[in-house]
Amino acid sequence: MTRVWRLAITLGVLLAVLRLVGSSYAQPTSRPNVVLIMTDDMGYADVGSYGAPDIRTPHIDSLARDGIRLTDFYANAMSCTPTRVGLISGRYQQRYGLEMALTHAGTRDGERGLPALDHSLPLLLKRNGYATALIGKWHLGYKSEFSPRVHGFDYFFGQKGGEIDYYTHRHPQGGNVDLWENDTQIDQQGYMTDLITRKAVEVIGQSADRPFFIDIAYNAPHSPFQPPEQSARALSLQPDTRATYVAMMERMDQGVGDILGALRASGHANDTMVIFTNDNGGVWLSNSGPLFHRKFSAWEGGIRVPAIIRWPDHLPRGAVSTQVGITMDLTTSILAATDTPVPADARLDGINLLPILQGKSPMVERSLFWRTAGGGPLNMNQKAVRSGDWKLLIDGAEPFTLLFNVRDDPSERQDLFAKHRDVAVRLRAQLAEWERDVDAEAKARATAAGPQ
Secondary structure (H helix, E strand, O other), X not given: OOHHHHHHHHHHHHHHHHHHHHHOOOOOOOOOEEEEEEEOOOOOOOOHHHOOOOOOOHHHHHHHHHOEEEOOEEOOOOOHHHHHHXXXXXXXXXXXXXXXXXXXXXXXXXXXXXXXXXXXXXXXXXXXXXXXXXXXXXXXXXXXXXXXXXXXOOEXXXXXXXXXXXXXXXXXXXXXXXXXXXXXXXXXXXXXXXXXXXHHHHHHHHOOOOXXXXXXXXXXXXXXXXXXXXXXXXXXXXXXXXXXXXXXXXXXXXXXXXXXXXXXXXXXXXXXXXXXXXXXXXXXXXXXXXXXXXXXXXXXXXXXXXXXXEOOOXXXXXXXXXXXXXXXXXXXXXXHHOOOOOOHHHOOOOOOOHHHHOOOOOOOOXXXXXEEOOOOOOOOOEEEEEEOOEEEEEXXXXXXXXXXXXXXXXXXXXXXXXXXXXXHXXXXXXXXXXXXXXXXXXXXXXXXXXXX
């Protein structure tokens, strides 16, 4: 064998080894990984980049520094379950008859949930070759026919209900442990925020052979308000204070830092789209900043939420966008970014925000709708539509109809109904048409499902 041939063979072996080693750090595809981080009941101004004066969130703020922050982004709903329906389905939750947060197991809501959808976000991604995982809060049904697995998640670790003790993992009013791995109930020690973080880091570390979608759904800072590293006796004496809330938020931010560190360590920092958002407005310990009211209401403080997207080399760094968006837009945007085929009969209600955020397309005027059928501790019964900069709010009965320009008046202090009745009439007609559409579909689904 000549020296030239020996050199060629050696180079060939080296190249093969490099390809093999590199495969464990970089994917053989240009499709991005997606990590979606959703918090629970956080206030609009409870993150540093959104104006928090007393909460340190350096890791979440780093996403805003390295990506784009949206100022006019909304949750699909005023409470947990319906917003998550919007994310998983990419459609208005009213179409599925899930308009309020499900209560805990042992109640009538224990029999309800989101039926398996043929075109759910995780299922479409799975069909497109993605590994899919949900780490954290589900809140779309306890029964096996509603589980994350039937919706397309390869792996699930977390809680199925809406509220659990951070240490015992039981509902605060008693009941069984609500901690699951796939469809198996488990008993594991640890502070819930930390358990979610550790499992997310573990899953990222194991994802090397194909692109992944990980939905990391922290239950923090949802009640019960329990800070990390507290004894049982200390917890029993712990009052609900802003300081406790701050400690919970800062522990969750540390978790976000660990997740970002895991992406760097695995070589996925630059090929992963990271999205951070919240499921609805904050509660009484939260800070809504300039916005009025909180969770369960259709006022801005109940539905406008932080949203940050970091996607290196695809989105600008440190940018701010006033484009109006909503949770189900994330569904459409993720499917577009991952080149995932979407059947026409999926009929997504959201839009792809990415061309707008990239500056490739102009901002678009939106008409978005909200409705809550009452319930919750505030017993709200409200409807709202935002069309362009105008927002119509029906607070209870029809006579309590208010009109705001939420671009000029995000605090909703100046009711312009009397001055702009023409706008109010137009928006009221839009809202009525939307209600007819979603209610007709919900009725058809209920009829097809038969007696429950």
